[in-house]
Each structure stands twice: as structure tokens, then as C-alpha cells.
Amino acid sequence: MALPLSKDVARKYPExxxxxxxxxxxxxxxxCRYFYEYRPDVNLSAPNCLSGEYFYFDSYTASRGKxxxxxxxxxxxxxxxxxxxxxxxxxxxCMACREMCETDVKDWLNRLFETARREAWKNNIGIxxxxxxxxxxxxxxxxxxxxxxxxxxxxxxxDIRNSLPKKAEYVYFVGCTASYRQKNIxxxxxxxxxxxGIDFTIAVDxxxxxxxxxxxxxxxxxxxxxxxxxxNAQVLDKYGDKVITTCAGCFRxxxxxxxxxxxxxxxxxxxxxxxxxxxHTMQLLAELIDKGEVEFQELPEFAGKVFVYxxxxxxxxxxxxxxxxxxxxxxxxxxxxxxxxxxxxxxxCCGAGGGVRSGFPDFSLWASKVRLEEFKELGAEIVTxxxxxxxxxxxxxxxxFSFNLPVYDLAEIAAKAVVKKK
Amino acid sequence: xxxGVDRVLKTLQEIVGRDxxxxxxxxxxxxxxxxxxxxxxxxxxxxMPKTVEEVQRVLxxxxxxxxxxxxxxxxxxxxxxxxxxxxxxxxxxxRMNRIIKIDTETHYAxxxxxxxxxxxxxxxxxxxxEFGWGVHPASASVLAMTLQHGIGHLNGRFGVNSQFISSxxxxxxxxxxxxxxxxxxxxxxxxxxxxxxxxxxFIGWLGTTGVVTKLxxxxxxxxxxxxxxxxxxxxxESMTKYMVMWRDLELxxxxxxxxxxxxQIPIPYPYQEKPPDAPEWFSYTVISGWSxxxxxxxxxxxxxxxxxxxxxxxxxxxxxxxxxxxxxxxELPSRIVGSTKNxxxxxxxxxAWPGTFTPAKxxxxxxxxxxxxxxxxxxxxxxxxxxxxxxxxxxxxxxxPFDKRNxxxxxxxxxxxxxxxxxxxxxxxxxxxxxxxxxxxxNAHADPGWLMLLCKIKDCLDPNHIMNPGKxxxx
Numbered sequence: 001m002a003l004p005l006s007k008d009v010a011r012k013y014p015e016x017x018x019x020x021x022x023x024x025x026x027x028x029x030x031x032c033r034y035f036y037e038y039r040p041d042v043n044l045s046a047p048n049c050l051s052g053e054y055f056y057f058d059s060y061t062a063s064r065g066k067x068x069x070x071x072x073x074x075x076x077x078x079x080x081x082x083x084x085x086x087x088x089x090x091x092x093x094c095m096a097c098r099e100m101c102e103t104d105v106k107d108w109l110n111r112l113f114e115t116a117r118r119e120a121w122k123n124n125i126g127i128x129x130x131x132x133x134x135x136x137x138x139x140x141x142x143x144x145x146x147x148x149x150x151x152x153x154x155x156x157x158x159d160i161r162n163s164l165p166k167k168a169e170y171v172y173f174v175g176c177t178a179s180y181r182q183k184n185i186x187x188x189x190x191x192x193x194x195x196x197g198i199d200f201t202i203a204v205d206x207x208x209x210x211x212x213x214x215x216x217x218x219x220x221x222x223x224x225x226x227x228x229x230x231x232n233a234q235v236l237d238k239y240g241d242k243v244i245t246t247c248a249g250c251f252r253x254x255x256x257x258x259x260x261x262x263x264x265x266x267x268x269x270x271x272x273x274x275x276x277x278x279x280h281t282m283q284l285l286a287e288l289i290d291k292g293e294v295e296f297q298e299l300p301e302f303a304g305k306v307f308v309y310x311x312x313x314x315x316x317x318x319x320x321x322x323x324x325x326x327x328x329x330x331x332x333x334x335x336x337x338x339x340x341x342x343x344x345x346x347x348x349c350c351g352a353g354g355g356v357r358s359g360f361p362d363f364s365l366w367a368s369k370v371r372l373e374e375f376k377e378l379g380a381e382i383v384t385x386x387x388x389x390x391x392x393x394x395x396x397x398x399x400x401f402s403f404n405l406p407v408y409d410l411a412e413i414a415a416k417a418v419v420k421k422k
Numbered sequence: 423x424x425x426g427v428d429r430v431l432k433t434l435q436e437i438v439g440r441d442x443x444x445x446x447x448x449x450x451x452x453x454x455x456x457x458x459x460x461x462x463x464x465x466x467x468x469x470m471p472k473t474v475e476e477v478q479r480v481l482x483x484x485x486x487x488x489x490x491x492x493x494x495x496x497x498x499x500x501x502x503x504x505x506x507x508x509x510x511x512x513x514x515x516x517r518m519n520r521i522i523k524i525d526t527e528t529h530y531a532x533x534x535x536x537x538x539x540x541x542x543x544x545x546x547x548x549x550x551x552e553f554g555w556g557v558h559p560a561s562a563s564v565l566a567m568t569l570q571h572g573i574g575h576l577n578g579r580f581g582v583n584s585q586f587i588s589s590x591x592x593x594x595x596x597x598x599x600x601x602x603x604x605x606x607x608x609x610x611x612x613x614x615x616x617x618x619x620x621x622x623x624f625i626g627w628l629g630t631t632g633v634v635t636k637l638x639x640x641x642x643x644x645x646x647x648x649x650x651x652x653x654x655x656x657x658x659e660s661m662t663k664y665m666v667m668w669r670d671l672e673l674x675x676x677x678x679x680x681x682x683x684x685x686q687i688p689i690p691y692p693y694q695e696k697p698p699d700a701p702e703w704f705s706y707t708v709i710s711g712w713s714x715x716x717x718x719x720x721x722x723x724x725x726x727x728x729x730x731x732x733x734x735x736x737x738x739x740x741x742x743x744x745x746x747x748x749x750x751x752x753e754l755p756s757r758i759v760g761s762t763k764n765x766x767x768x769x770x771x772x773x774a775w776p777g778t779f780t781p782a783k784x785x786x787x788x789x790x791x792x793x794x795x796x797x798x799x800x801x802x803x804x805x806x807x808x809x810x811x812x813x814x815x816x817x818x819x820x821x822x823p824f825d826k827r828n829x830x831x832x833x834x835x836x837x838x839x840x841x842x843x844x845x846x847x848x849x850x851x852x853x854x855x856x857x858x859x860x861x862x863x864x865n866a867h868a869d870p871g872w873l874m875l876l877c878k879i880k881d882c883l884d885p886n887h888i889m890n891p892g893k894x895x896x897x
């Protein structure tokens with residue numbers, strides 16, 4: 001059986017067609033459909049694909065299914081219609097499937113799905129209404145939350161704002177979710193940095209921080225992402241030498257999409273020259289712990305509680321930061337820590353990313369519900385993560401489905417408990 | 423774009439629920455092809471039942487309406503077995519994924535079709551048991567693989583996995599549900615014997631006679647001591663002689679040999695010459711035991727066999743397995759062993775085989791003939807021999823990666839495999855999980871009485887020929 005690229009289709013969807021050779025490295029074997037690892041000390045077997053578990057059919061299941069749809073489109077066997085677009089958009093691009101893939105399509109999976117989304121935008125095919133809703137707004141107000149840009153730093157107390165230096169070692173890239181929704185995380189991060197004596201500032205001026213572009217990139221709105229990235233690339237180095245984030249999505253975008261070529265990043269699309277070092281707050285904290293420069297005091301409200309950490313996909317699977325958040329969590333005194341079986345590279349995604357939270361809210365919250373059920377069964381009493389977007393989805397699901405599981409960003413607890421030793 | 427008829431879809435949705443039946447092309451596409459060169463065929467509907475009753479209702483309806491039905495779980499086979507040759511309904515059984523029973527006292531388990539190898543192995547390991555784990559993704563269906571004579575890592579000790587079947591529940595194409603084996607009389611699923619072997623009406627039939635909705639299989643205790651012993655050989659004849667001598671003693675769980683091309687990761691595509699100083703064959707045998715002493719005894723006997731084989735002129739060469747490969751063979755099922763990276767990591771997405779059960783004495787002869795054919799078509803002779811328990815026969819197969827982007831490359835792969843089957847059938851080669859191409863070759867050589875019986879049974883069980891039509895090359 002041959003699946004040659006249709007010339008007519010290639011003319012219609014040239015960017016997707018340019019990835020045809022990579023797509024065809026997928027053998028349709030189905031390795032990607034299940035987490036599996038067996039060693040004498042590990043006996044893991046678990047569903048890995050959110051969309052496959054929610055929408056059932058093979059098309060939705062892991063990369064094999066989505067690749068099959070794209071193969072069908074590019075070979076001219078099926079049209080790129082609303083249903084095909086639904087399959088392609090109903091995925092958080094968490095890349096759990098990529099963890100199991102062993103063929104040469106592996107590194108291209110994220111790019112493939114996001115390129116298919118771009119083609120959907122260019123041809124106006126099946127864009128979820130919830131994504132369309134913010135797509136114009138983000139161009140004007142530089143955030144996907146339908147908020148005003150002028151209010152981006154409304155959470156920041158005036159005295160702190162006024163005390164921020166014009167330029168510092170670190171520029172804290174707050175991100176849209178922490179700026180407009182999880183202000184608790186933004187405030188905690190600033191408190192943490194101040195307690196640690198970190199030389200930091202925030203790009204608060206009118207021409208300062210805009211959305212990093214992650215929501216636009218992940219959903220195929222590359223022209224919008226380019227504008228946002230061009231702006232950030234131009235302004236950030238005016239504020240600092242290094243960028244620090246608390247948002248896993250911003251982190252992935254700044255460290256990979258701004259800086260790396262395809263398939264890992266979007267430098268080829270964004271066309272920017274951005275080489276600033278980027279770290280996540282958990283990495284900084286872990287480094288300080290290693291150096292013996294910080295420790296944490298026991299907090300009475302958490303004494304004896306059972307904590308679990310949820311790996312954000314953009315921090316974990318996408319960039320490979322697994323150990324540092326755990327180091328921070330394990331440094332908190334007087335608590336118990338449990339590890340979910342589906343953790344680190346085997347994590348079950350919270351369901352928020354890739355445009356799913358705005359495009360498919362029921363599906364998105366269901367994914368967090370599944371995650372919280374897993375944590376509850378484990379005996380966890382407090383859920384932690386290192387991403388405001390994960391925080392938001394897990395917390396919403398916790399409340400909506402009455403789990404009574406409080407959700408914290410590790411930066412929030414660190415800010416309360418941290419003691420600087422040197 | 424929707425396919426099929428709205429009225430049919432509506433009925434199917436009434437049976438399984440609105441969310442579990444579709445006729446949209448974007449949903450149907452993954453069910454239209456597999457890894458192989460078999461021509462894609464679109465189904466008209468996909469249906470995902472959850473219960474036996476839903477399977478019954480779908481089959482009754484399809485039979486009444488004369489709509490083809492193709493049973494499906496993961497389609498990880500490489501024989502085009504689930505490609506709907508005549509369209510119709512793909513019956514995706516993935517939602518039926520319960521492990522109903524693990525009886526550690528009697529040593530059997532009862533599973534539904536959607537139970538994956540990963541799921542089954544996890545639950546068995548928790549209680550210290552195992553099944554025959556083969557070479558496939560962890561998502562592959564245990565039931566489908568077992569029913570179609572898939573092989574597992576215990577084949578040297580017990581034979582192929584279909585020999586583990588102890589009972590079954592089947593929905594006939596006309597919608598009736600039947601139990602076969604001991605479960606027909608009680609809730610014990612331990613044995614097909616001493617009853618008439620009606621299970622044979624459904625084993626190896628590629629889903630053309632009914633839908634197996636529950637399967638009882640024997641399970642076996644995990645032995646705590648394991649080792650992998652390896653030896654290479656200069657030629658296929660030396661390797662085969664050694665394998666037969668070793669399996670004669672019935673001491674191993676598995677004895678397998680692979681040609682140089684199959685030992686490469688991935689298999690060279692297109693064909694590359696083997697370096698002149700490299701052995702052409704590499705083998706591993708897995709031994710297990712309840713104590714180190716038992717293992718040591720088996721090692722000693724193996725060494726004696728190797729020495730004797732050398733005395734008899736076998737050109738054997740010492741070689742050690744890399745640690746990762748050794749781990750892959752003793753920690754099964756394995757991501758390493760089951761992965762397609764071993765076969766077609768970067769060739770262009772295609773993978774197929776002439777996979778056969780062949781008398782061991784004919785392995786070397788057929789290997790040499792196949793090599794000529796494969797090299798002529800630009801393909802690597804990436805061959806595997808495995809001696810199964812029973813007579814000295816076993817797996818003779820050639821894993822064949824090819825480039826699906828290129829119609830000419832696809833043609834060469836398909837043609838090479840057909841030529842090999844044409845040559846092999848005359849020498850006792852019986853393809854397993856065979857695509858329609860191979861059936862056509864096989865049936866041209868078959869005993870007419872055998873074909874007549876196949877047709878009679880098929881007509882009797884499936885009077886309207888709705889079940890996976892075309893797959894046996896007889897209807």
C-alpha cells in the first residue's frame with residue numbers, strides 16, 4: 001500500500017505537506033497508545049492519551065490516530081474537514097504519545113499537529129469557537145484572557161512596582177495566566193524573590209511584557225505568535241540579563257520556541273534573535289538549595305499533610321525539568337510526599353494546554369478530574385505544581401467535582417516558608 | 423465527510439450510544455490501513471460496543487442487513503487482517519477491556535478483547551504470573567493475538583499462544599452467544615478438553631466466523647531465575663542444526679536465531695551487504711528455573727549441546743548479547759523488544775512479513791532462496807527462526823521494512839513476499855496471520871477437500887458472509 005503525497009493537496013496545504021516525509025516515518029504501530037514500562041522495580045501500564053480516553057475512536061488516540069488522519073488528508077484519501085480539524089484540535093499536545101514513540105516521526109509530532117492547526121486557520125476549517133473567541137483580542141491586548149493590556153500588572157502593589165529597578169540580573173516573565181487569573185502565583189513569586197534577595201525586575205512598562213505567544217503557537221496562530229515573540233525578543237534584554245518564569249508554558253516557549261529550530265522550536269517561523277538564558281523558578285530554587293543558601297521552615301498549616309506533585313507537560317516532557325521541582329518539594333519541612341505512578345515522563349496531562357481549555361472546556365476539566373482521582377486514591381491531601389495554567393485547571397476541577405483537594409504552586413509555599421541562610 | 427447510510431448509523435448509535443458509532447471519514451481513516459502494503463479500504467462505520475449484548479445486537483442487525491463486519495482492537499498485526507475489504511462496519515472492541523478473572527489456584531485468566539498486553543502483564547505480575555509475551559506494542563490485544571496463533575516468549579516451553587486457550591465465549595455472525603469449553607458447563611474456564619474442540623471454529627479464522635468476546639487462557643508462574651545464552655553461526659544450516667539439538671532437550675523457554683540484517687537496529691533499508699567478517703546468524707535462548715542450581719544445570723547442558731554441535735561440523739561462533747538486549751529478553755513484555763524501531767524506524771513507515779510456520783529442516787533451504795528474491799528486490803533478508811515446542815517446526819519469517827511514500831518500493835516489497843510464499847508453500851511453509859495475497863497463493867496449492875470444508879464451515883456459521891469478508895481467499 002502506498003500513501004504518496006497528493007500534489008493537489010500539497011498545493012492547498014503546503015506547510016503541512018512540507019512535513020510529509022517526517023509524517024510517513026510513523027509506522028502506525030501503536031506503541032504510542034499506552035504508557036508501558038516494566039523492570040524488576042517498575043510495573044507501569046496505564047492509558048496515556050487524554051483525547052483517546054475521552055473521544056474513544058482511533059483517530060483521537062495518541063499520535064498514531066492523528067497521524068493517520070494527516071496521512072489521509074495528505075494522500076487525498078479524506079478531506080481536511082470539520083471532523084478532521086476536531087481530531088487535530090482536541091489534543092493538549094502534551095506529548096505523552098511521544099514518550100512511547102520509537103520511530104523517526106517522534107521529534108516531529110508536536111510540530112506536525114500544530115502545523116495542521118495552522119493550515120486549519122489558513123483555510124478556516126473547524127476552528128473551535130472557544131479559541132476563535134480570543135484570537136483577535138490577543139493581537140490587540142496581548143493576552144488571551146479578554147483583558148486589557150493596561151491591566152496586566154494591576155496585581156502588583158504600587159510600592160513594589162515603584163521599587164523595581166530599570167534593569168536587573170533577572171527579568172521575571174510573569175505570563176498571562178499569573179497576571180490576569182492566578183495572581184496569587186505572581187504575588188508569591190515576587191515575595192519569594194524579595195525574600196531571597198534576588199536582583200530582579202519585571203517588564204512592566206507599556207512596551208514591556210506581552211503574552212509569550214504560547215497559546216497562539218500551540219493553536220496554529222503563528223502570525224500572531226510572531227508579532228508577540230518579536231516584541232518580547234526586542235524588549236526583554238532591556239530589563240535584564242536572564243529571564244525567569246513561573247509558568248511552564250512561557251518557559252517552554254521562551255527557551256525552545258524562541259531559541260530552537262524545528263522540530264523542537266519555532267525559530268524558523270518566529271524569525272527572531274533571542275538568546276537570553278531562561279530558567280524556571282524551580283530551577284533557581286533547586287540551585288540555591290544545592291548550594292545550601294536557602295532552607296524552608298515548617299509551616300503549621302501544612303504539618304503532616306500528604307503532598308503530591310503534578311508535572312506540567314511544558315516543564316517536564318517538553319523541556320525535561322523533572323528533578324528540580326521535586327527537590328524543592330522534598331525540602332519543605334514537616335510534610336509527607338507521595339509520587340503518583342503516572343509521574344515525570346509518564347504524567348497524565350492536566351488537560352489545559354494546547355488550546356483545549358478554551359476550545360473544549362468539558363474535556364479539559366474531565367482530564368483534571370481523572371488526575372485528581374488518581375491523587376485522591378494515592379492519599380494525597382495537597383496537590384502542587386509549577387505552572388499557573390495547570391494550577392487553574394486542577395483547582396477548577398477540584399472545586400467543580402468536590403474533591404476538596406487544595407492546589408498550590410510550589411512557588412506559593414516556597415514564598416511562605418523560605419529562609420535565606422546566606 | 424460522512425459515508426454509509428444515515429439509517430444504519432442511527433441504528434448503530436441506538437445500540438451502542440451516540441458517542442460510540444461514527445461514519446465520518448476522519449474517524450474511519452485509521453481503520454482503513456495498517457503497517458503493511460495491503461491496499462487501504464475505508465469502512466463505512468465504526469462501532470465501539472461495551473457489552474456482549476451490544477455485540478450481539480450489532481451482529482444481528484448487520485446480518486439482517488448483510489453489512490460486512492470486521493472485528494478490531496488495535497490492528498497491530500502486520501497482515502492487513504483488519505482492513506475492511508468490502509467496507510461495512512469496523513467493530514472496535516477496545517472498550518471491552520476487563521480482566522474478568524485471574525485464577526491463581528487453577529492457573530487461568532479470563533479476559534475481554536480490549537485487554538492490552540500492558541494491562542494483562544501488569545495484573546499478572548502483581549500475583550507472580552505471566553503469559554506468552556510476543557513482539558508487539560504493549561497496546562496490542564492479548565485476545566486477538568492469541569486467537570490468531572501469535573507467538574510468545576514461552577513458545578519453546580509450551581508452543582504458540584493459541585495453545586494456551588482454555589475456554590471462550592463467542593457471538594456468532596447471526597447474533598447468538600455461545601460458550602465453548604469448560605465454561606459452557608460452569609463458571610470455570612480451565613479447559614477445552616475433554617469436549618469436542620469447537621474452539622477450532624474460531625481460532626486462526628481471522629475473525630471470519632464470529633466475535634470472541636471472552637477468552638480463557640492458561641497462565642504460568644514467573645520463574646525467579648532467568649538467563650540468556652547466546653551463540654552465533656556462520657550459516658543458516660549450522661544455526662538450525664544447533665537449534666534443533668538444543669530444543670530436543672526441552673530445557674529452554676525460547677530458542678531464536680536472527681540473521682545479521684535482523685540483528686541491526688533498524689533493519690538496513692534498502693538492502694546493504696553484510697560485512698564479510700560478521701557472522702550471518704545470531705541466536706539467543708532463554709532459560710529459567712526455580713533455583714540457581716536448576717539454571718546452572720541448564721547452562722551446563724547447553725554448553726554440552728554447543729560442543730556436540732561443533733563436533734558435528736556446525737560453524738558456531740561465541741558472542742555475547744549486549745546488556746540492553748539481554749534485559750529486553752528477560753523483562754518482558756518489553757518496550758525494547760516490542761518496538762518498531764527495531765524494524766522500520768526510519769524507512770518510510772512500511773512493515774510487513776512473510777511470517778510462517780515451517781519445518782526446521784527446511785529453514786536453511788528456504789532462507790537461501792528467499793535471500794536471492796529479497797536482494798533482487800532491494801530488501802534485506804532480515805530473518806528469524808524460532809523452534810516451537812512440539813515437532814521440530816517453528817517460526818520462519820522475514821521482517822520487511824519498506825517505504826510507503828514510494829509506490830514502486832511498495833510494489834517491490836509486496837512482490838518479494840509473494841514470491842517467497844510461492845516458493846515456500848511447496849516446502850511446508852504455512853503463513854500465519856496471512857494477508858489475502860498469501861491466501862491466494864496457499865489456496866492454489868491446497869487440498870480441495872480442505873478448501874471445501876473451510877467453505878462449508880464458513881457458510882454454516884456465517885450464511886450471509888458478513889464476517890471480515892475476503893480474508894481467507896475463499897469467499
